[in-house]
Amino acid sequence: MRIHLKIWRQAGPNASGRLVDYTVEDVSPDMSFLEMLDVLNEGLIARGEDPVAFDSDCREGICGACGFLVDGVAHGPDPGTTVCQLHMRRFDNNDRLTLEPWRARAFPIIKDLVVDRSAFDRIIQAGGYTSINVGGAQDGNAILIPKPTAEKAMDSAACIACGACVAACKNASAALFTSAKLNHLGLLPQGQVERYTRAAAMVQRHDAEGFGSCSNEGECEAVCPKEISITNIARMNRDYFRAMLISRE
Amino acid sequence: MPLDAKIPGGPLAEKWDRHRFESKLVNPANRRKYTVIVVGTGLAGASAASSLGELGYNVLSFCIHDSPRRAHSIAAQGGINAAKNYQNDGDSIQRLFYDTIKGGDYRSREANVYRLAQLSVNIIDQCVAQGVPFAREYGGLLDNRSFGGAQVSRTFYARGQTGQQLLLGAYQSMMRQVHRGTVTSLPNREMLDIVLVKGQARGIICRNLLTGAIERYAGHAVLVCTGGYGTAYYLSTNAVNSNVTAAWRAHKRGAYFANPCYTQIHPTCIPVSGTHQSKLTLMSESLRNDGRVWVPKKPDDKRRPEQIPETERDYYLERRYPSFGNLVPRDVASRNAKSVCDEGRGVGDSGLAVYLDFGDAIKRLGEDVIRMRYGNLFDMYKKITDEDPYRMPMRIFPAIHYTMGGLWVDYNLMSTIPGLHVLGEANFSDHGANRLGASALMQGLADGYFVIPYTLAHYLGSHSFPAVSTEDEAFREAESTVQARIDTLLTVKGSKTPRQLHRELGQLLWNEVGMARNDAGLRRTLERIPQLRDEFWQNVSVPGPKNNLNKNLEYAGRVADYLEFAEVLTLDALHRTESCGGHFREESQTPDGEALRDDEHFTYAAAWEFHGVGKPPMLHREPLAFEYVKPSQRSYK
Numbered sequence: 001m002r003i004h005l006k007i008w009r010q011a012g013p014n015a016s017g018r019l020v021d022y023t024v025e026d027v028s029p030d031m032s033f034l035e036m037l038d039v040l041n042e043g044l045i046a047r048g049e050d051p052v053a054f055d056s057d058c059r060e061g062i063c064g065a066c067g068f069l070v071d072g073v074a075h076g077p078d079p080g081t082t083v084c085q086l087h088m089r090r091f092d093n094n095d096r097l098t099l100e101p102w103r104a105r106a107f108p109i110i111k112d113l114v115v116d117r118s119a120f121d122r123i124i125q126a127g128g129y130t131s132i133n134v135g136g137a138q139d140g141n142a143i144l145i146p147k148p149t150a151e152k153a154m155d156s157a158a159c160i161a162c163g164a165c166v167a168a169c170k171n172a173s174a175a176l177f178t179s180a181k182l183n184h185l186g187l188l189p190q191g192q193v194e195r196y197t198r199a200a201a202m203v204q205r206h207d208a209e210g211f212g213s214c215s216n217e218g219e220c221e222a223v224c225p226k227e228i229s230i231t232n233i234a235r236m237n238r239d240y241f242r243a244m245l246i247s248r249e
Numbered sequence: 250m251p252l253d254a255k256i257p258g259g260p261l262a263e264k265w266d267r268h269r270f271e272s273k274l275v276n277p278a279n280r281r282k283y284t285v286i287v288v289g290t291g292l293a294g295a296s297a298a299s300s301l302g303e304l305g306y307n308v309l310s311f312c313i314h315d316s317p318r319r320a321h322s323i324a325a326q327g328g329i330n331a332a333k334n335y336q337n338d339g340d341s342i343q344r345l346f347y348d349t350i351k352g353g354d355y356r357s358r359e360a361n362v363y364r365l366a367q368l369s370v371n372i373i374d375q376c377v378a379q380g381v382p383f384a385r386e387y388g389g390l391l392d393n394r395s396f397g398g399a400q401v402s403r404t405f406y407a408r409g410q411t412g413q414q415l416l417l418g419a420y421q422s423m424m425r426q427v428h429r430g431t432v433t434s435l436p437n438r439e440m441l442d443i444v445l446v447k448g449q450a451r452g453i454i455c456r457n458l459l460t461g462a463i464e465r466y467a468g469h470a471v472l473v474c475t476g477g478y479g480t481a482y483y484l485s486t487n488a489v490n491s492n493v494t495a496a497w498r499a500h501k502r503g504a505y506f507a508n509p510c511y512t513q514i515h516p517t518c519i520p521v522s523g524t525h526q527s528k529l530t531l532m533s534e535s536l537r538n539d540g541r542v543w544v545p546k547k548p549d550d551k552r553r554p555e556q557i558p559e560t561e562r563d564y565y566l567e568r569r570y571p572s573f574g575n576l577v578p579r580d581v582a583s584r585n586a587k588s589v590c591d592e593g594r595g596v597g598d599s600g601l602a603v604y605l606d607f608g609d610a611i612k613r614l615g616e617d618v619i620r621m622r623y624g625n626l627f628d629m630y631k632k633i634t635d636e637d638p639y640r641m642p643m644r645i646f647p648a649i650h651y652t653m654g655g656l657w658v659d660y661n662l663m664s665t666i667p668g669l670h671v672l673g674e675a676n677f678s679d680h681g682a683n684r685l686g687a688s689a690l691m692q693g694l695a696d697g698y699f700v701i702p703y704t705l706a707h708y709l710g711s712h713s714f715p716a717v718s719t720e721d722e723a724f725r726e727a728e729s730t731v732q733a734r735i736d737t738l739l740t741v742k743g744s745k746t747p748r749q750l751h752r753e754l755g756q757l758l759w760n761e762v763g764m765a766r767n768d769a770g771l772r773r774t775l776e777r778i779p780q781l782r783d784e785f786w787q788n789v790s791v792p793g794p795k796n797n798l799n800k801n802l803e804y805a806g807r808v809a810d811y812l813e814f815a816e817v818l819t820l821d822a823l824h825r826t827e828s829c830g831g832h833f834r835e836e837s838q839t840p841d842g843e844a845l846r847d848d849e850h851f852t853y854a855a856a857w858e859f860h861g862v863g864k865p866p867m868l869h870r871e872p873l874a875f876e877y878v879k880p881s882q883r884s885y886k
Binding site for chain 1: 258296299300303314315316317318319320321323324335371373374375376377378379380382383384385386387388390391398400407408410413417419421422424425427428433436459487488489490522525527528530629632633634635698699700729742744746747748749790791792793794797798799800801
């Protein structure tokens with residue numbers, strides 16, 4: 001099949017960008033979306049043109065490197081799916097698609113569809129861990145964790161930090177990302193010691209990075225490729241509120 | 250120079266303790282004066298950076314990704330082994346040691362493997378304390394499963410995302426050290442050379458992938474933790490950015506490359522669907538617990554699977570290996586899939602696949618039970634192939650998955666370059682000729698959390714370090730070498746893309762240095778590789794800017810290195826005329842077609858010394874002594 005694309009091309013962080021038209025011929029329905037872009041790039045390289053820059057690595061939906069907007073939807077139309085796992089059979093011959101990078105003040109564009117997501121690392125640096133050093137950890141079975149608690153923590157821990165939640169949010173909030181890590185650790189006994197200081201530190205870092213506030217639209221949950229629930233945000237707000245009270249004691 | 254593995258004396262079980270006691274320490278107040286360069290942020294690199302940061306060293310951590318959390322360790326599904334014996338089923342350090350030695354087909358070092366088995370128990374404790382959400386039983390204890398044909402349940406797991414959760418644990422520990430100021434995280438950088446001063450590894454040259462700037466970094470030691478070389482084959486289960494470049498450039502500066510012919514081919518991957526394909530997707534081998542592998546008895550049988558009656562199906566693994574059946578080890582399952590396809594009995598459009606059939610299991614257990622056990626894998630399969638494995642058998646085929654070979658290291662994980670340490674899949678590892686399931690995560694974390702903090706301290710504490718500046722001649726020379734190579738890539742302006750050339754190389758290696766290898770094919774390959782390499786340097790097209798993000802330029806550099814590396818890979822396979830583990834030489838098999846080792850001539854690790862591109866490398870042998878386990882023929886009949 002044939003696919004018509006409008007792709008955001010921007011040469012660098014400070015360059016101005018624009019949408020450029022491309023047509024990709026001989027698209028197989030078995031191709032992933034990124035393999036279709038590989039084919040486009042192969043053609044550009046053969047003609048001596050600068051290929052379209054986009055991030056990707058594992059191409060099996062787990063590393064979180066890939067992601068852009070397909071017709072305004074983060075990771076494209078399939079729910080619970082990263083764009084590397086979106087397949088061309090989802091589209092029809094002669095479909096017209098617009099590809100744009102994540103758009104958020106805290107995610108400056110680096111080039112074409114690639115954005116700078118280092119703000120996520122800095123949010124984790126603020127407190128997304130348990131403060132224990134290597135060596136001398138007690139026996140793993142000395143900490144009993146109810147199965148449902150472990151499962152819930154795992155649900156939150158499944159976040160891949162792709163940034164789709166930010167791209168989908170009209171406030172460009174990273175509340176879903178931040179709350180997923182807070183709840184992964186906040187649900188487990190190992191994370192209790194620093195639960196409230198962690199909540200305060202990570203939320204404050206989130207705000208300082210220029211992400212917006214959550215206004216409960218639920219767009220983030222709708223596009224999340226790992227289907228992380230917004231109940232995480234409710235729990236984060238509770239912990240943050242409590243943290244603020246504790247800090248005034 | 251004879252290869253000295255520096256294995257400590259004393260009985261096997263006491264070697265590591267004794268070695269730790271005899272190792273030098275670095276005074277806590279002095280540690281911050283030492284700068285340690287860690288390249289790569291997978292399980293090995295991130296765990297090394299965080300544990301060294303905790304101790305107070307000044308750590309510089311580099312990765313090619315936009316964030317340290319994206320390394321391909323994240324894609325490991327199955328789990329991590331540990332000799333905890335929580336299940337009271339007869340496991341022990343001794344048994345994990347024995348299983349790993351045997352699984353590696355008696356081509357690994359006893360002392361290293363024993364240490365790995367010892368440290369496995371500490372890893373689980375450490376990861377639990379970090380908050381890794383391992384699966385639990387209803388009573389709150391850690392759950393275990395049996396994996397990869399092991400007869401005990403020693404595998405810990407976090408759904409199908411164990412690698413992800415362990416990597417995030419290490420990443421978070423590392424981010425904590427970044428916050429404390431002991432670790433500096435330098436993402437978006439690719440190591441393109443290592444700098445030696447007076448014979449010691451004292452720095453690296455990187456390309457800043459966002460700005461194109463060539464940067465110099467100096468330190469007291471360099472840790473290369475950059476994974477394996479599976480993408481030499483183009484199609485593999487590795488990530489598309491995985492590469493051999495850092496290891497290869499270190500090799501060119503004097504680090505020996507050991508056992509490159511030991512490549513692991515995983516039997517349960519989704520088959521290739523066309524030339525557009527950029528990577529292969531692995532499905533956990535736990536599928537073989539309930540799925541039955543078969544092909545039609547007749548060659549060129551183009552009927553749909555449901556039209557082929559039971560009597561005309563060949564359940565070839567069950568037929569040939571009555572006691573292990575569908576659960577034979579990875580290398581055996583892969584080779585058998587290849588041989589039935591070679592007989593023309595492969596299925597699907599390409600004829601390069603076999604069926605993995607859950608029909609019987611669904612009849613016996615019901616669809617719900619199968620959904621509970623494998624639901625996520627079935628969904629993934631359906632997403633990629635558009636076929637419903639609940640209704641028709643899956644099609645599977647082997648794919649390159651893990652590489653046991655790598656830079657040669659001694660017991661201290663130090664390469665033949667003083668100060669250059671190599672951790673995780675990048676070293677020639679503890680896995681011998683074949684790695685068992687759920688052992689890669691174990692090795693990466695053992696190296697980073699528990700081995701390198703001791704052995705690196707000993708190195709730093711027992712050497713003197715002349716002052717080094719990045720303005721020194723050695724840095725200048727290395728930078729200009731790197732710069733010249735990049736400039737050449739940009740000026741060829743040929744007509745083939747790096748991907749086309751990479752695909753050609755990959756196809757060549759897969760056909761001749763893949764699941765089965767023979768003398769004639771390997772010799773043909775050794776003739777073909779230099780031709781491909783010449784074509785690359787005469788006809789590659791690398792458009793786009795030099796001083797900006799240019800992924801095609803990065804990729805071209807990696808393909809160029811693979812075109813050099815492929816020769817030593819093939820040469821190693823040619824020289825080892827025995828079959829062992831992941832290396833199967835057609836000339837060396839038992840009368841019924843099983844791998845036949847030649848212990849008399851090949852009980853050694855082959856370490857190759859670089860002598861120039863296109864020139865034959867020199868072979869050094871590290872003899873392997875088996876004092877505690879007696880090598881025997883592996884049999885899964």
